[in-house]
Amino acid sequence: MPRECKVCASKLRKEAEKRCKDGQSYRKVVEWLAAQGETVSHEALRQHMTQHVFGTPERHDIEFSVDVRTLREFLEAWFARVQDGHIEVRPIPNDRTDKDAARQAAQLRKSFPVSDIDALAVHVTEGYKAASLLRCGWYYGVCPRKTEVRRVADVSSGEVRARWVGGAAEDVAAYPGAWADIDDHGGDDDADRIEHAQRALEALSETGYPPTFVVLSGGGRGRHVYFRFTEPVDVDTGRRIVRKLAELLRSDPSIADPARVMRLPGTLHTKTSRVVPVSIEQSRPDAEYPGDEFEATLDRLLVEFGVVNEEDRETPGKEAADCGNTVSGRWAPVPLEYVADKLPLICARFAVYATDPNTVSEPVWHHIAGTLKSLNPAPALWHEWSKGYDLGPGRRYNWAEAQRKWQQNKGVPIKCATFERDDPMPECRSCPHWSKNTSPAMVIRRLYAVERGERGVYGAPNEAAVTSVESEVADMGVPAETKTPAVAVHDGHGPDxxxxxxxxxxxxxxxxxxxxxxxxxxxxxxxxxxxxxxxxxxxxxxxxxxxxxxxxxxxxxxxxxxxxxxxxxxxxxxxxxxxxxxxxxxxxxxxxxxxxxxxxxxxxTDGAAVYGEWDAEPYIVFRNGVLDLSDLPSFRLVDFNPSFKCTWQVNAEWRDDWNPSSQSDAMRAVDEYLLTTLPDDDTRQALLEYLGYSLCRFDTSQQRYALLYGGGRNGKGVMIRVLERLFAGFVETVTLQDLAKNRFATHRLIKAAVNLVGDLSGERLEDTETIKKLTGNDVLTGERKFHDAFSFRPRVKLWYGANELPSTPDPSYGFFRRPLVIPFDQRFEQKYGEEWEERLKTPEALSYWAWLGISHYIMMRCRDGKLYESPAMKAALMDYWKANDIVMMAIEDEIVEFGQDYQVPRELLHLAFEIYAKDLGRKSPGAAKLMERLRNAAPVSITGRRLQINGERVNVWCGVRLGQGGLQLKIRREVYDSETRQIKYVTLPITEAYKQMRGERKGGASA
Structure with missing residues (x-):
């Protein structure tokens, strides 16, 4: 989370940016700012230009580069049916007043033969090396040009001027396909228009015309869609088809211009405050369609979507034939207005269905479609009555799904008895039409005939057709493919x-x-x-x-x-x-x-086997859908689905539309809290990475837990309470001491996503085995009173807040490598109150917390896959370790030092640790424990050998020796003075005392 940019706050900002754009080095601009009284570092200016002007992401290891594979894949497929012509590429400045970028862009406008896409890719790649071209977007001519695009001298006006030839509409010979630009312009109708375009694209896909490519153009939710033709069409035909596609999608109709240029996939969109790759969202390079058939489909869908009237179509009546309707294709349709008015009046169940579609089950929905389609092939009333279906996220009306069901339905009138079988209603058997063994559709046709002054059944081609329909007893309303049960999920016929x-x-x-x-x-x-x-x-x-x-x-x-x-x-x-x-x-x-x-x-699923089956896949359930992280660094929000075996949910909606340049109140509150409580950028990054790791319950690879450490009133309690709200319903509060002493405590962690303790006791941890197992993905034994014990592997993430870190008799590396000690060393007496804390826990703020965590988790995974630990955190952990391990303290105080060629007599080393421990009033570890801990801490191998030293065999440790602190240790010894015949006490350096001890040893025995 960046601090306030000094350049942005400067009154000289515009002039500084202009100087950088004009080619002055950052250092020269910094010197100029200093001369004007503004102190800005070289790095601050560079970050400002890359992040706020050129739009470079914060991560400086991301460079401006072309995705050559995407670029080639797209161009080779789009121009696959073009035999001859040139592809124009054209960089266009993001800012029309940027003269330097415009000048260089003009120099790089060029065209390449359709057969030489490799040269085009090299040209674009080289173009990104120019600094001013970072402020341009790269475009290509959608239609091939007849000739090479070039700049020529024009003297027609009496003056010599340069003009371009080869890139105008008259230079286009054919359209390789149809395309559209679905853009969001920031208008009030954006959401409705984009939703409409999505429905129309789904309808095209359902009728057999999915796009060849869908390109993410980089501008918000903008998409470019392409449909390649089996053979290029002439300009007039192509322009007409593209305009129809634009009408259907409610997109920009001017896109049909033959000389149109579009953003080139594989390049970068740098127009906004961040760099976004122009990437391919959907790719079907083999998908292509005859132009005339594609146009006919557009004509039909334009009618179905109400864009044009039925009478305006070139082939009226074709829709009914296309959909395979076995009844209305031969019978005259009943006007929809009449059906909508009369059907709920003559049938009590249709009155219910029309007003409350949430009561309709899946088979009955098919029956409704069959009834309506048998009366009129137009789906408008079907959609109108289905729109009110809303049982929550993932269970709402979907136009594409409803349209697919309509197209699959055979349009046979469904009998009253079939409706009653699948959805019993007391009104049915008392209805006067029940005893006639008929259907609501046939009742409507008879009524309409009476209204028109006709006899019999309206619209019947002949009497035999009426007899055939009335004697039909099979349920033809449900498509054939839905009648075969699907194993273990849903039988397709009944409701899901x-x-x-x-x-x-x-x-x-x-x-x-x-x-x-x-x-x-x-x-x-x-x-x-x-x-x-x-x-x-x-x-x-x-x-x-x-x-x-x-x-x-x-x-x-x-x-x-x-x-x-x-x-x-x-x-x-x-x-x-x-x-x-x-x-x-x-x-x-x-x-x-x-x-x-x-x-x-x-x-x-028993015991530890749950670990491998449940909550094990990279999916996170949010309030508005499931976040799919299976293809990092990409992610997507998908609908709820029982195939995702998740047993918990984040108490927030997933949003990824946060804009740092226009912060909301929630963003400002969260950012202020983080910057105030954790002013160190590295420590803040580490906390957010662990937050993301906690949200990713499926990931238990890190074997770490968080210790928020510091005195009172420093914000760590606030952090714990934010986590309580974010993980609400899936929180436990088991202390480290409970884990060590209470054998029933681990059972509470089975279903928890996080374990939060805001005020950890400083009581000594006598047993650390459970804690190490809990964070190490080991199998634990869970116990409940009066129940049998069972085995399980936990997926819980641990967060503890502590004013004082608990001591432990376990100084092992296996224990001290696990805590992430996050120092909260800022103190606030009265700055923040309850109202301020609640701002951090609003629904919007919780969504922002989740986005911060997941974003940092993804960066961690893309970096090296390990949770980051800041220098301040490492220092705090080392202090904690030293307080519990005299060996680590001795290493820190340079009592010993490590090196490949170092060695020390074993007895001397033990003597040094005894003296050091005694001076500190602590107990020295035994020989075996001492060597084990030194080996865990040493960067080199430590081995024991027996060497010949000064004619004696001495046991030594190789890889370690006394350091400067160790050589300064002194020992007080009793010495017998033969002259005075008295015992004296003398203080000797440790090495001198060691030599005397060996000399006094009888027979010079080795250590």
């Missing part, structure tokens, strides 16, 4: 209950949809029998129920959660819907027990 989520409110609809599968009726007596196991099996299959963590999980429409407490209410409502006399608590309790046994036996 798994996507809607396990909810007792759906019990009645579910029971009606599947009652034939678990209720057997005796054909003679009419008595119904409940098939309990089939009921249980269908319930599991419909909702994907699964047994894990010693309970039953089900999809709730967004993610999987424990649903055991919902099973009884669901069963009671389901039984009450199909047979109220069965809806007894004792009976439902038996069914629930059978369901639990079945799911636990057939669909169970």
């Amino acid at each position: 209950f798994r996507r809607r989520g396990f909810d007792p409110k759906l019990a009645a609809a579910w029971a009606f949809a599947y009652r034939d599968r678990f209720i057997k009726t005796d054909p003679e007596t009419g008595k119904q029998k409940f098939l309990e196991f089939r009921f249980v099996k269908q319930l599991q299959e419909s909702f994907g129920l699964h047994h894990l963590y010693d309970t039953i999980y089900g999809f709730n429409g967004q993610y999987y959660q424990a649903v055991e407490e919902l099973i009884m209410p669901f069963i009671l409502r389901a039984l009450d819907a199909v047979a109220p006399e069965w809806a007894r608590r004792d009976y439902a309790r038996d069914v629930a027990a059978t369901l639990t046994d079945f799911v636990a036996g057939e669909h169970r």
Whole structure:
């Protein structure tokens, strides 16, 4: 998170930028600013120019470069059917007043034969090496030019002037395909227009015309779409088709100009405040279409989307034939206005469907389509009645899906008995039309005939057609491909209950949809029998129920959660819907027990196996969708789907439209907090990387935990409370001491995404094994009182806030390599209150926190895959380690030093540590522990050998020796004075004392 830019705040900003653009070096401009009284560093000026003028990303390792592979892939495919001609490339300045960029851009405008795309790629790549060209966008001529583009002298006006030839409309021979520019101009209608274009593109794809390319042009949500023709078409035909495509997509119609230039894929969009690659979002290089067929499809869709009237079409009536409608293709259509007015009046169920589409199940939706399509082939009323469908994110009306269902439907009128079978309503059997064994569509046709003063059924080609329709008993409303069950997910015919989520409110609809599968009726007596196991099996299959963590999980429409407490209410409502006399608590309790046994036996994931199956894929569930991180550094937000086995959700919506140049209140609040509490940029980066790592529950590779360390009133408690809100519902609060002493504590962490402790006790940690296992992806044993123990592998991330770091008897590297000690050393007495803290926890602020975390996580993964640790954090960790390990303190105080050729007598080394520990009032480690800790800390190998020194065999350690601090150690010894015959105490340097000790040893025994 950058600090305030000094150049941006300077009154001399414009002049400084002009001098840089004119070619002056940064140092010269800095000197000029200093002469004017403005002190700005060379680096600050460089960052300002690259980030705020030229738009370079903050990461300085990203350079301006051309994606040659993308550029070549696109041009080779787009001009694949062009036999002859030239491709024009043209850099255009982002700012028309930028004369230097315009001058150099003119010099690089050029054309290349369609057969020499390699030379074109080299030309563009070389062009980016010019500084002023960084302020340009690179464009290409969509249509091939007849001749080479060149600059010539023009003397027609009596003066010699330069003009370009070869790049005008008259220089274009053919259109290789159709294209469109779907751009967002910042207008109020942008969202509606882009949504409309998306629906139209989906309709084209559904009818067999997906785009050859969809290019992300870099301008916000802008897209360029391309459809290549099997053979290029002439200019007039091409212009007409492109204009029709623009009409259908509600995009810029001027794009149809033959001389049109578009941004070149593989180059960079530098017009905004950041550099964005012009990349390919969808690529189908082999997709191409005959121009006349593509135009005919555009004509049909223009009518369906209401852009032009039916009578304006060149081939009226073709739509009905194209869709394969087996009824309305032969029968005259009933006006939609009449159908919309009369159908809800003569049929109670259509009155309900039209006003509340949320009550409509999947098969009934198909029946509605069949009924409406049998009356009129136009889908307008179908879409109008479907628009109100809204059961939350991922379960809303989708134009493309509705249109696909309409096109697949055969348009056969659905009988009243079929509607009643799939969606029982008490009004049906009391309806006067019920006994006639007819359909709502045929009733409407008879009424319309009466209104027109005709007899019989309106629109029937002959009487045989009426007899055929009235005798039809098969359900032709559902497309054939939806009648084959899909294993373990959804049978395609009934509603997709798994996507809607396990909810007792759906019990009645579910029971009606599947009652034939678990209720057997005796054909003679009419008595119904409940098939309990089939009921249980269908319930599991419909909702994907699964047994894990010693309970039953089900999809709730967004993610999987424990649903055991919902099973009884669901069963009671389901039984009450199909047979109220069965809806007894004792009976439902038996069914629930059978369901639990079945799911636990057939669909169970035990213990540590959960780790590899659940929350293991790179998906993060947010409030508005699922963030897919499977293709880093790219990411995308997709719809909720039960195929994502996620058992938690971030308490925020995912947004990636944050603009640093126009900060919202939430952005300013979060940025201010981070800059104030963590003024060190590196430490701030480390905290945000660990935040992103915590959000990525699927990633447990780092084996670290966060320790927010500092005195009171420094912001670390605020950070913990922000995390509580961000991870709400998936938080535990187990202390390090509980993990060490309480064997039941680990069980609480099974389902948690994070473990947050805001005020960690300074009590001594006697046992660190559980903590090391918890962060090391090891198998742990979970225990609950009065239950059997079980094994599991956790996916929890640990955050602790501490005023005082707890001491430990474990000074091992295995323990001290795990904490990320993040120092909070700023103190605020009264600066921030509760109101200010709440600004950090608003829905918008939480979304920004999540974006910051995920952005830093992606950068970490792209960098080296390791969580960053700032110098200040390393120093704090070392202080913590030294406070608990005399060996680390001795290394820091240069008691010993390491080197490949160093060696020290073993006895001397042990003596040095004994003296050092005694001086500090601490205990020296034993010989074995001392060597183990030195080996863990040493950058070189430490080995033991027995060498000949001064004629004696001495045990030594190689790779280590006494350092300057060690050589200065002194020892007090008792010395016998033979003259006075008294014992004296003398202080000797450690090396001298060591020599005396060896000399006194009987027989010169070795150490």
